[in-house]
Amino acid sequence: MANYPQLIENLIEQLIKLPGIGRRSAERIVYHVLSTPDKDVVNLSESLRQVKENIKFCKICFNLAQSDICDICQDNRRNREALCIVEESKDVIALEKSRSFHGLYHVLGGAIAPLDGKAPDDLKIKELMERIKANNIKEVIIATDADTEGETTALYLTKLIKPFGVKLTRIGMGLPIGANVEYADCTTLSKALESRREI
16 A cells, blocks of 8 residues: 655644544645645645734633734623623634624633533633622623533532622523424423523
8 A cells, every 4th residue: 555755644644633634634635735836835834823823812801812802802892791601712703603792701711521620720710700790790691502511610600600699691502493393302302491481
């Protein structure tokens, strides 16, 4: 069996480390890179370098940012009395795409997951409590995932936030738009019933 030259094999091994990229996908990417104009490859490598060197975490909400404070925290048009708690920065992007929340965010940096060695002290919970104390927050929305870790985190946060007397809500969960009830699993149907609202 013929082997790739070592430089190609090295690139394939690096690409496989990326999430969702298997060996076949990595090989296709390598062939694409080899057939791409030099300037496009240089632009790609330069973009990767700039992201790694210049993207940091916002000092207020821990979202991804190009400066010390992210664009959302700097935006004076945002509702500063509403705070949405999410696990990761990608959750902020998903919520922003919905265009239905106009408040501020707080990124925990994960969820409580004892089996993975992630305890409450490993998350930005202390900073969250300081934000709620120091600012005029009137509503806190917990938007963690609907998995075991997300639910554990939501319960833990609920116990900590309740004493502040702010309005505390959890995002609704259940059937996605266009789903058929008959094909939904029991947990999803249970959550859908719990999250029902008056019409």
